[in-house]
Amino acid sequence: MFEWYKTGSPRERKTFWACFSGWALDTYDAQMFSFLLPTLMAVWQISKGEAGMLGTAALLSASLGGWIAGILSDRYGRVRILVFTICWFTAFGALAGFAQSYEQMLVLRTLQGLGFGGEWAVGAALMAEVIRPEHRGKALGFVQSGFAIGWALAAVLMTALLANLPAETAWRVAFWVGVIPAMFVLFIRRHVKDPEIYRQAASQVTRKASLASAFGPDVVRLTLLGAMLVTGLQAAAYTIMVWLPTLMVQVRGLKPGPVVLTMLIMCAGAFAGFILTAYLADRFGRRPALLAFCLGAWLFTMLYMLVPMSPTALMLMSFPVGLFATGIFAVIGPFLSELFPTHIRTTCMGFSYNLGKSLGALSVAAVGVLSESFGLAQTIGGFCLVAYALAVTAVLLLPETRGLRLDAIIHRLQPTAADAPSTVQQPARPE
Template sequence: MSTTPPPRILPTGTQPGAGEPTAEEGPFGWLRALGPRGRRAFGGAFGGYALDSYDYFTLPLTMVALAAYFGLDSGQTGLLTTVTLVVSAIGGALAGVLADRVGRVKALLLTVITYAVFTVACGFAPNYETLLVFRALQGLGFGGEWAVGAILVAEYASARHRGRTLGAIQSSWAVGWALAVVVYTLVFSLAGDDLAWRVMFWTGALPALLVVWIRRSVHDAPRAAEARAKDAGRGSFAAIFKPGTAGAPGLLRVTLFASLLSTGVQGGYYTLATWVPTYLKDERDLSVVGTGGYLTFLISGAFIGYLTGGYLTDVLGRKRNIWLFALLSAVCILAYANIPDGANTLLLVLGFPLGFCMSAIFSGFGSYLSELYPTAVRGAGQGFTYNTGRAVGAVFPTTVGFLADSWGVGGALVFGAIGYGIAALALLGLPETRGRELA
């Protein structure tokens, strides 16, 4: 008689492969699915973008002190932001091509070093003109970092989880923003305004620590590296502007509409990011500590918005997520800018949904733009479209600066809502890419 025990019968749905949780299940399944090398790439891109955000916000947070120190009007202070964003388009496009030609990690290192060096240099500026030049050069690195880091991680992520993975990368912007607000509150509480703004810029040296770790620990995704090595046409601007033919669809349409989409979203976002600190301090008469407190609600909403938007872009699709939060962001701007005097508690509370909506719309960008372009020109396509949006969108905060003297900053903020309307229209010319595998 056989002594072999009978096979164990499991209830339906509990057999291996038919219901047992896999490595990609659960709240952090997207992170486990990246693998060890992918997680190191995630860490490098997350840290790079957080510190990119930190270095960017040294300007909006010190804008009032800068204006007093150099005797600037609203238009001149707005120009500091505009020149950063305009030059970032050049930096982003160049970094994208570089990423296609020499690899994602090498390009990432170069962008981080560039924005760190010139942020520190801003702290030594003897006059407005020099500050303007240093801020422009800072834009070269600032423009390239996000596109390169997003592509690096997108090429490790699975199609199933790419939206929430890149949404988590995007959330690092809120982390860097929060760190900048904490340092701003401490520095401006302990030092006079004339010195404090310089100290804020000098703290922009923090990314140097990250550079050492990235250089030792982060590598490009193997399949993407192989594809770039085999494709002689990689990193071509001509390719992303190639019109389609009857037998071969080109990328011109995608590039034009993706640039318009980026322009609308970033025009709305940078209007708020640039002018809300000034609005709170000058028109709402909040102290440095008070401004930091109000920004805490805004940034908390932003962080949760990035994570939520990343999840929704996988569930709803890239286009529906952007449409939804374009509408909600426009509504929140109009409400925030029209809160009556004396209702600062309402201003505090509304900061959370404002930060949530204007950040959730960004969560799908990393995955969406990566999926719109093939590997050989993914850096060039994403770098160009995202940063062209930054450059053209820079018109929005500049316009607010010039209108602020007659309309007030709060009144002029409503101009940012127009940007979200432009973004919604741009989606009509773009395809849905949810579930698309990267070659």
């Protein structure tokens, strides 16, 4: 599992830490806000609908930001845009700590979301283009595990701040604390460089990436299927992460302390899931890993929602729920990066991932509405069934890409005049 890091070059290791830290910081900022919503509702006397709009605005702007950042990354370089996106969402997060009204917070959260959307696609492509093909799944899986670290950090820090500071101060400090780890961008600027494969592709391609690149005739089917895959996985993940605390308190009757502990156990399961899924994706393939984890996620989610359990069993069962439902995302980075040629990779990845993320987020509101008639546990289970069925359909229609050489994709999709039919390289697989 760790051989890729032990035998990796200094460049591979530095790139890993840059992408890992960026993703953990991104997740911390995003998850932190969910813990702060009750406090903001009380401080500013806003309704649930207005509070929901704060979260929705950031998600919708993240979709646009991911697409724009992907285009800019293909045009101007991975590292430059990665640094820019981290600085962007950190700066607007710090400014959000100074907000004096709901309207100001809505504007700042919308602007902050532009940076959230851009960081994932750029970081995933950067890591994919640096790491060796046979270890791409494991390396990007470890990058994705930064999600669990950021999530756990948000849970612990928000609980501590809200318990020890006045509500009017705690939420502001929570936003300002996010500036500290963002100092890591100085490390990125100094030690991480654009991959050689990107520099070669950028020098050879005369037509730069644009808004229309994701819909080119060679990639439009892959772009839309990628978005369909992410939509299914994100719909299920958002449903579980957002509504699970409410389910545990209102339906299962847990107290706040056990709820926090349950969420931390789920974070631990997510971390283990990222590592396990990453290994399986490199060992058996992207599609088998995705199909197996979709099935496991749905089964454990249904058990968790519909089978009566003691508080202790609920806490313990949260581990496999986190392992399957969240750990499955370790495959998304390498899988999407292997579908598209280098010169438009982040453009297509940014569109697919963030469109799927935005569509998947709609499940949060839908569950809230339907649960009034069908019950919260039953609605979550039903939504997860539909979401994972959607993801499985996309997986079955997408090609297997394990071991694919990224520099071979451009030849496969865009043969040049210099590439005679007999010399076109085929995707290389590890020995």
